[in-house]
Amino acid sequence: xxxxxxxxxxxxxxxxxxxxxxxxxxxxxxxxxxxxxxxxxxxxxxxxxxxxxxxxxxxxxxxxxxxxxxxxxxxxxxxxxxxxxxxxxxxxxxxxxxxxxxxxxxxxxxxxxxxxxxxxxxxxxxxxxxxxxxxxxxxxxxxxxxxxxxxxxxxxxxxxxxxxxxxxxxxxxxxxxxxxxxxxxxxxxxxxxxxxxxxxxxxxxxxxxxxxx
Numbered sequence: 001x002x003x004x005x006x007x008x009x010x011x012x013x014x015x016x017x018x019x020x021x022x023x024x025x026x027x028x029x030x031x032x033x034x035x036x037x038x039x040x041x042x043x044x045x046x047x048x049x050x051x052x053x054x055x056x057x058x059x060x061x062x063x064x065x066x067x068x069x070x071x072x073x074x075x076x077x078x079x080x081x082x083x084x085x086x087x088x089x090x091x092x093x094x095x096x097x098x099x100x101x102x103x104x105x106x107x108x109x110x111x112x113x114x115x116x117x118x119x120x121x122x123x124x125x126x127x128x129x130x131x132x133x134x135x136x137x138x139x140x141x142x143x144x145x146x147x148x149x150x151x152x153x154x155x156x157x158x159x160x161x162x163x164x165x166x167x168x169x170x171x172x173x174x175x176x177x178x179x180x181x182x183x184x185x186x187x188x189x190x191x192x193x194x195x196x197x198x199x200x201x202x203x204x205x206x207x208x209x210x211x212x213x
Contacts, residue, residue, distance in 0.1 A: 003082075004031045004103040005198055006096050006135070008128040011039025012110035014147035014172050015047045016071060016183075019064055020191045021109050026061075026082035028200050033085045033096050033103070035128050039112065055086050073184045089126040096131045105141035105198045106131060110172060113148055113155050120161035136165050143197050145190065147172040168197050178206040 005025055009018040018040075025032045036044070036052055044050040048067045052060065061080065087094045095101035108115060108128065115128060124130040135142040144167050148155065163169050174180070174189040185205070192204035 002031075002102045002104050003029065004033060005200075006033045006035070006103055006106035006131050008035040008037075008106070008108045008115075008131065009040040009044075009110065010037045010108055010112040010115040010128060011043055012112040012115075012145075012147045013043060013047065014110040014145075015040065015043045015050070016067065016187055017145060017147070017172055017190055018109045019044075019048065019050070019067055020071075020073065020187050021107065021194055022084075023064055023068060023080065024191060024195060024202065024204070025198075025200065026080035026084060028195075028202070029081040030104075030200065031083045031085065033087060033094075033131075035087050035089055035131065037089055037112075037115075037126070037128060039114075040110075043110075057084055057086065071184050071187065072182050073188075087127055089128055091127055092130070094127060097127060097134065099134050099138045103135070103140060105143070106135045107143040107145065107194050107198060108132065109143070109145040109194060110147045111144045113146065113158070116144060116146060116155065116158045116162060119144070119167070120158040120165075132167075136167065139166060141197060141199070142167045143194050144169050145172050145194060170194060170197065177208055 041052045050063050118129045119132045174186040180186050188204040195202045
């Protein structure tokens with residue numbers, strides 16, 4: 001079974017969810033195909049002071065570690081064992097644009113409402129939309145993590161269309177039964193649930209009905 005996972009970040013607020021998810025996927029030795037929309041680049045700058053204009057893997061991952069340290073996440077792994085592959089969203093030659101390129105799933109985290117709308121109506125205007133369309137048509141896992149409130153009737157209808165097409169709609173709405181004490185605890189609740197749906201083992205949060213460590 002392939003270890004490839006597609007991770008896209010679009011322009012919704014909550015960039016830290018995507019950054020933490022990226023770090024956990026690499027720590028779990030996954031091959032991560034990363035896509036960042038132009039709107040997401042702006043959100044990363046505004047929310048996390050993380051600049052992606054000229055992507056350079058080593059510098060980017062160092063910034064990722066700095067961001068996570070600043071949020072107070074548990075000590076990070078010394079080595080991120082996985083492989084990171086960055087794609088421009090206008091690179092239609094990328095393998096992930098085709099259903100013949102096998103992956104273990106895709107997450108869009110965070111997922112903007114414009115991205116939801118494009119997926120709901122099959123408008124593959126960039127590589128994020130196309131990769132999502134591929135995952136739906138190939139019946140692979142597609143997890144959408146919207147962070148928006150309140151939701152209009154149009155947005156609800158679009159999310160419903162995505163869910164009916166096979167996507168997992170996983171709003172960034174953390175639970176409280178694990179008694180979070182920090183922002184990191186709240187972020188990890190959502191990231192842990194995304195990892196669950198992508199089939200990546202994790203222990204980021206205490207699970208209901210299971211004894212805590």
